[in-house]
Amino acid sequence: xxxxxxxAACRVDAADTGGPFAFRxxxxxxxxxGPTRAIESGTGDSLPARITRAFAGAGxxxxxxxxxxxxxxxxxxxxxxxxxxxxxxxxxxPADRPSPQxxxxxxxxxxxxxxxxxxxxxxxxxATQPEGLRKIVLARxxxxxxxxxxxxxxxxxxxxxxxxxxxFRVALPQPDRALIGATPExxxxxxxxxxxxxxxxxxxxxxPDPIRDADACAALARSEKDRREHAMVVEFIMDTLTPxxxxxxxxxxxxxxxxxxxxxxxxxxxxxxxxxxxxxxLLAAALHPTPAVCGLPCSRAAALIGELEPVARDFYAGxxxxxxPDGDGAWFVAIRCADxxxxxARLYAGAxxxxxxxxxxxxxxTASKFAALLRAFGLPADAARYPTD
Ligand SMILES: C=C(O[C@@H]1C=C(C(=O)O)C=C[C@H]1O)C(=O)O
Numbered sequence: 068x069x070x071x072x073x074x075a076a077c078r079v080d081a082a083d084t085g086g087p088f089a090f091r092x093x094x095x096x097x098x099x100x101g102p103t104r105a106i107e108s109g110t111g112d113s114l115p116a117r118i119t120r121a122f123a124g125a126g127x128x129x130x131x132x133x134x135x136x137x138x139x140x141x142x143x144x145x146x147x148x149x150x151x152x153x154x155x156x157x158x159x160x161p162a163d164r165p166s167p168q169x170x171x172x173x174x175x176x177x178x179x180x181x182x183x184x185x186x187x188x189x190x191x192x193x194a195t196q197p198e199g200l201r202k203i204v205l206a207r208x209x210x211x212x213x214x215x216x217x218x219x220x221x222x223x224x225x226x227x228x229x230x231x232x233x234x235f236r237v238a239l240p241q242p243d244r245a246l247i248g249a250t251p252e253x254x255x256x257x258x259x260x261x262x263x264x265x266x267x268x269x270x271x272x273x274x275p276d277p278i279r280d281a282d283a284c285a286a287l288a289r290s291e292k293d294r295r296e297h298a299m300v301v302e303f304i305m306d307t308l309t310p311x312x313x314x315x316x317x318x319x320x321x322x323x324x325x326x327x328x329x330x331x332x333x334x335x336x337x338x339x340x341x342x343x344x345x346x347x348x349l350l351a352a353a354l355h356p357t358p359a360v361c362g363l364p365c366s367r368a369a370a371l372i373g374e375l376e377p378v379a380r381d382f383y384a385g386x387x388x389x390x391x392p393d394g395d396g397a398w399f400v401a402i403r404c405a406d407x408x409x410x411x412a413r414l415y416a417g418a419x420x421x422x423x424x425x426x427x428x429x430x431x432x433t434a435s436k437f438a439a440l441l442r443a444f445g446l447p448a449d450a451a452r453y454p455t456d
Pocket of ligand 1: 204206252267268269270331359360402403415416417418419420436
């Protein structure tokens with residue numbers, strides 16, 4: 068256990084209780100406004116009926132926002148807001164950092180590397196089986212404890228500092244609990260009949276030295292293992308969206324994108340819906356979890372994730388977003404996020420494992436994916452590299 072050097076006092080102000088959801092990023096800025104209420108919870112099976120019922124009694128400016136869990140059998144957490152605002156005043160100030168924090172890796176990095184090794188053994192053993200495991204995304208967590216309530220809106224504001232990510236805060240069912248993060252991955256956006264998805268898979272750590280950073284980017288672009296890992300996600304999304312669309316393409320092919328901490332392979336997928344009234348939240352529910360956060364075959368990977376990961380994912384690696392009465396909206400893969408409750412937070416990071424993956428490199432990749440969140444908490448960006456306990 069180690070103590071953060073940032074000992075500034077904790078402050079929770081009115082902005083911290085400002086509505087059950089807020090988003091800020093390149094796909095829009097939006098926060099719940101006016102009266103809000105929880106939508107009866109349920110799974111994807113009952114989602115179409117629940118959405119229809121929720122919008123039926125609401126006006127044209129109503130918005131549904133919230134989170135879908137990673138596991139399809141678990142219940143979602145959606146809110147109906149009377150209206151939304153597109154301004155999101157920044158609240159972060161140095162005084163809004165959480166008070167002294169301790170953190171613990173859960174599981175420890177070497178235990179995580181062991182799980183990666185085990186997944187690789189399973190893939191080797193099943194390599195010739197038609198339904199054998201081809202990819203699995205394994206995650207690990209950091210449990211943080213502060214001395215006082217973590218200022219939630221201020222945490223989101225600090226995460227929004229990177230212009231390519233979408234920072235989000237979604238209130239979860241228990242009081243004082245929220246999912247807060249900064250995701251670079253767009254699951255699906257719908258505007259009229261147009262849809263857009265930007266899956267990411269295949270990663271490399273950014274380097275502060277520009278020459279080494281360019282080398283890391285070039286190595287990722289050349290990596291056969293990462294391209295294979297990425298192609299599985301694109302194929303899955305194309306297959307899942309095809310029945311909803313009259314037209315669907317990946318016009319620019321696979322490219323590279325970067326956050327402040329990571330390089331990723333990414334593919335722009337664009338389509339036209341057969342029914343332009345399709346609610347974006349239903350498209351999100353149909354798509355998730357993609358092999359970018361789960362694996363292939365999906366149900367086999369999900370079952371193994373339950374066995375190999377010691378901590379439940381809950382809303383991590385699910386989807387967060389919003390949907391309007393005409394179906395328009397945007398839904399993001401809930402990664403680079405923390406489940407915050409009062410003075411405690413659990414940070415999650417995962418990596419895609421395919422034949423050819425190396426356990427130590429994947430452990431290192433997850434450490435790099437924690438960096439933006441750790442910085443926002445005022446902790447050292449490399450804290451996830453130290454074994455704790
Ligand atoms: C699972 C995470 O990220 C996903 C996994 C990636 C990979 O394995 O290369 C890249 C982007 C995300 O789709 C995460 O950040 O927790």
